[in-house]
Amino acid sequence: MNRTFSNIKTIAKRELASYFNSPVAYIFLIIFLVLTAFFTFNVSAFFERNEASLSSFFTWHPWLYLVLVPAIGMRQWAEERRSGTIEMLFTLPVTAAQAIFGKFFAGWIFLGLALILTFPMVITVNYLGNPDNGVILTGYIGSFLVAGVYLAITILTSAFTRSQIVSFITSVVICLFLVLAGWPPVTRVLPPWLDSIVAKFSVMPHYQTLQRGMVDVQDLFFFVSVMAFALFATGVVLRSRRAG
């Protein structure tokens, strides 16, 4: 147990350091912060709305993550396989599960850090009015969980290929499906019986409940189970790829 925890920590630490050793981390943080501000203030017209809430800020997160999260996760296994370091990693006393979780947590912590850096939004809205900070908190939790789901899916696509680009494109497509499946403009077009089935796969209804300030176990279960499934599948893929 001790060894499991220690190995996950060691791998997460290394992965996280490697983000900051390359320009990827800084470019990501800058783009993320600039885009969230741009969409909140310019596109959603934060000031004209005259509401003390961050709904105009959170609305855009599932769309922004669509390209930004795959950019963070695409290298995780694709790069290990391309450079051959996977052979070194898996001949160390580390299990595949420890390596997968370690890498996942590194990416998720990084995305959490990006979210934390949006704190001036919270200060601004609190300065200008009296928002419900509980709703803002559940909004952040929802955003963090959506990022985690996208990340887990990107990690899965990354295990399939040596090419980061292939991993990126595949995960964007899958995540786009997860968003669109529950998006009213899409669901309105579908026949009602199909609509309810497709919408079950979507992150949107679960995300929106949290944006309204409600924490439902069902929603949390949805997010956690999608992440668990994608990471488990990553383990299966890595094992079968090694089997040759």
Next chain:
Amino acid sequence: MIQVQNLVKWYGPLLAVDDVSFDVQKGEVLGFLGPNGAGKSTTMRMITGFLPASSGTVHVENLDISEHGTQARAQIGYLPENAPAYPEMSVQAFLEFIADIHLLQGKARDKAIERVMEICHLSNIRHQTIDTLSKGYRRRTCLAQSMLADSPNLVLDEPTEGLDPNQKREVRKLIRNMAHDKAIILSTHILEEVQAICDRLIIIDQGKLICNGTPDELCRRSSDAGTVTVGVKTQDSDQIRAKLEAISGVKNVTVLTKDQETATLTLQPSASDETRFQLADAVAEKLSEENLTYNELHTSTGSLETFFQEVTVSETEQENAA
């Protein structure tokens, strides 16, 4: 100690490793020799638990690698082919990562890192990132990684590849020095290297284990083992040749070089057992009977190169056969 039993590996319809068995004891350096694509790296990947075997077993310190993977892998230091290492990390950070994985802490961790840095001469480049390193330094960084935990077993896939002659000599010395308390498997295609550092060697070709023995034993099995070379003072090389051919136990004689005063000839023994190594005595006797003086007389103990050529099928031969 590493024990390999009836190891088989299929890549789809392709048989890469075909029923290979051998073992390496503590205190022994085993050389792994074979043409490119013979299955050396695949075998090493199965020994270190990276690839699952199609059938057969690998035991490391009596632990089955497929059942007790983590524990067994903790007993092996491995240098993979091409010496992979995380390019964005510094040498120091990379070795710290490996030490953490091996659960080394505090002073023991620092000491282990210093030890391998010193052995592999990495101290002066410790803060350089790995992607800026030359090929030789990179390989030594990865070699340092394999030795960091001081595991009782080492598996080294071409440890001297890409090093300059001085570095090669040093790495060989290093491996030799570690051999007394470790079981070491190393692959190479440099034959002198095998003779310099291996206690035993196995040759693998097209996935099959062809032979297993000490370098001397295998040399003696080559066709040029027992060949006698003699330099005789004479002007008539043909006459000498006829005389030497008359010695019993000689298969044929060829004149290698001749000039005004001496002729150098080689004699192939007809026997294939141990008696062929006594041919030189008969030659010396014959020459003194004939009152001929000679300035050179020696028996070849055979060469690994010849043996290797004889037992492995070269790619061009395969193509011709097809």
